Amino acid sequence: MNDLLVPYYEHPSARPAEWDAIIAAAPRLHGVVLNPASGPGETPDPAFAEVAGRLRRADVRVLGYTDTDYGRRPRADVVRDLVRHRDWYDADGVFLDQVASGREEFPYYERLATAARDAGHGTVVLNHGTPPHPSYAGIADVLVTFEGTWKTYTGTRSQQWRGGGTGVRLCHLVHGVPAGVDLAGAARERGATVYCGVPGTGDHPWGTLPHALEPTL
Numbered sequence: 001m002n003d004l005l006v007p008y009y010e011h012p013s014a015r016p017a018e019w020d021a022i023i024a025a026a027p028r029l030h031g032v033v034l035n036p037a038s039g040p041g042e043t044p045d046p047a048f049a050e051v052a053g054r055l056r057r058a059d060v061r062v063l064g065y066t067d068t069d070y071g072r073r074p075r076a077d078v079v080r081d082l083v084r085h086r087d088w089y090d091a092d093g094v095f096l097d098q099v100a101s102g103r104e105e106f107p108y109y110e111r112l113a114t115a116a117r118d119a120g121h122g123t124v125v126l127n128h129g130t131p132p133h134p135s136y137a138g139i140a141d142v143l144v145t146f147e148g149t150w151k152t153y154t155g156t157r158s159q160q161w162r163g164g165g166t167g168v169r170l171c172h173l174v175h176g177v178p179a180g181v182d183l184a185g186a187a188r189e190r191g192a193t194v195y196c197g198v199p200g201t202g203d204h205p206w207g208t209l210p211h212a213l214e215p216t217l
Contacts, residue, residue, distance in 0.1 A: 003184065005125070005142070005171055005194050006213070007033035007065070007095070009206045012047040017215040023054050025213050030142075030194050031061035031123065033095045039066055040084035052089040061123055064091035068112070070098050071105040079115045086119055093123030093141075101132035113139040125171070137166040142194055146172040150197070153186070169193050175205030183210075 006029060012019045022032060032055055036048045052062045064085025066078055078096075085091040094116045099109065113124050126132070126140045129147035136143060146153065153174050171194035172187045183197035200208030 002028060002030050003194050004028050004210065004213075005030045005033070005063075005173075005196050006210070007035070007173065007196065007206045008209060009033075009035045009065075009204070011036075012051045018209055018213075019051050021209065021213050021215040023051075023058055023060070026055075026058035026060050029060050031063045031093060031095075031125070033063045033065050034085070034089055034091060035065035036089075039081045040064060040088055044088040049089055052091065056090060056092070061093050062089060062091045063093040063095040063123065063125055064089060064121075065095050065097060067097050068099055068109075071100040071108045075108065075111060075115075078112055079119075082112075082116050082119050082121065086121065092121060093125065094121045095125045095127065097127045099126045099128045099132070099136075101128045101130055101136075103133040103135060106133060106135045109136065110139050127173070129173075134166075137168040140168055142169045142171050144171045144173055145192070146174070146190070148174065149201070150174050150176045150178065150181070171195060174198075175208075176201045177211075179211050 006022060008022060034048060034052055036045045055062050066081040068078055082094055116124050124140045125142040126136060127144040129144060131145045170192040172192040174183060174197040177183055177197035177199055183195055187195035198205055198208045198210055
């Protein structure tokens with residue numbers, strides 16, 4: 001099952017074993033978020049280009065990370081990042097972060113989704129971190145409807161998705177996940193068919209891998 005969407009925000013030269021473990025898990029991966037510098041950066045990074053090539057050769061989606069600042073970031077800046085991810089890292093999809101969830105911001109994201117597809121990105125992932133207005137299901141392939149801690153994930157009543165009947169897949173990104181937890185089962189119970197759970201906590205949880213992908217030293 002290729003249901004793991006992995007955001008791993010560490011440089012390949014600093015964590016080569018971890019990147020090797022990600023690539024070795026290719027059959028399980030829905031995609032990997034590539035984030036060289038809170039986006040593509042100002043110049044191409046050869047180490048990320050090399051890792052992106054390995055992912056593509058393993059038939060893994062490469063999703064270029066781009067921040068949207070909840071609809072406040074100028075559209076031209078976001079589109080520039082989308083094009084850089086495509087040109088520099090051969091990304092075949094985008095992971096738009098800090099995505100607004102209200103109906104009033106929808107036109108901004110509708111235009112970005114169109115720009116992403118016009119630029120050749122076949123997969124659009126929107127990270128709302130919470131269930132958005134149902135209109136977003138019409139412009140994305142994956143909606144991240146939860147991002148937060150394991151304690152929050154299990155300790156509060158899950159918010160139900162109101163946009164049933166579309167082909168969009170829902171994703172949950174959970175950090176602070178204890179070893180031995182079946183996050184796949186917990187995600188399915190909450191309506192998500194794509195997920196990632198990592199043990200990391202604090203300000204940089206996505207510098208850790210799911211327990212099952214951790215390299216054996």
